[in-house]
Amino acid sequence: MPTDFDEPADDMMAAELALGLLEGDERAVALRRMLADPAFAREVETWRLHFAQLFDLWPGVEAPEGLIERIDATLGGPGTDRRPSRLPWPLLAIASSALAACLLVIVAIRPDPAPVVFTPAPAPVERTGPVLVASLDYEKTPIASFYDPSRGSLRVAASPDIAANRVAELWVIxxxxxxxSLGLLTRTATALTIPAANRARLAAGAVLAISVEPLGGSPTGLPTGPVVAKGALSSV
Incomplete structure (x- = not known):
């Protein structure tokens, strides 16, 4: 956990994402990096836990009446004509923590330490809408997913640990x-291009689920094996 604040952090993007300070393309790039880089995902989680502990130790309280005006008067000196700041900084701090917790539902994971080769993330592009993320509950560790509606691309960070003669199949409900069915998952990270017929089904509130199927996928068009992981999509 980062504790020495006299030296710059190795990656300030992780801290900024944990605090909910990134927006637009910067946030999308950080979320993609979180799925592709287990070390970065762990650093984001480390910052989130660090900030959470600070808020537990010093919870926000209502400022006494006139406190901010007295501070402004002291800083500005006698006779200052500046209007006193009424910025509700304790509330903003709490709101930032809550926003970070919502964004980081997908980083409450322990990514597969096996090395995975990813192609470089493409340059940021203009988006037509929000992106969708989900954390699929799995018995060993949650599985993060990221869907970009503007491209119709879905990335799943890992796959359940299943027998060699079985395959994991991803579904949207x-x-x-x-x-x-959205397609079959590989043993590590999987990137899927979603057919047009299924893109409308990928919306906030829809559920992603992973079932264990025979090699080649479900022979019936519906899950035939046990559903081992599932989670709802959220818009960010």
């Missing part, structure tokens, strides 16, 4: 409650 929308409001109709019917599972629709």
């Amino acid at each position: 929308g409001a109709d409650g019917v599972p629709h």
Whole structure:
């Protein structure tokens, strides 16, 4: 855990993401990096835990009436004509912590330490809408996923540990409650291009699920084996 604040952190992007300070393309780049780089994901989680401990030790309290005006008067000196700041800094600190917790639902994971080769992330592009993330509950460690509607691309950070003669298949379950296959997962990270027919089903609130199927995938078009992981998509 970073404790020496006299020296710059190795990667300030991790701290900024943990505090919810990144927006737009910068946040999208950081989320993609979190899925592709286990070390970066662990650093984000380390910062999140560090900030959470600080807020536990010093919870936000309501400032006494007139306190900010007295501080401003002291800083500005006698006779200052500056308008006193009424910025609710304790509330902003709490809000930043809450936002960081929402964004980091996908980093409450312990990524597979096996080395995985990823292609460099593409340059930021103009997006037509929000991105979707989900953390799929799995018995060993949650599995993070990231969906970019503007490209129709879905990345799943890992795959369940299953027998060699079986395969993990990813499904989306929308409001109709019917599972629709999105494709088969590899043993490590998987990038899928979603067909147009399924893109509308990938929306906030829809559930991603992983089932264990025979080699080649489900022969029926519906899950035939046990569902070992699932989680709802959230817009960020």
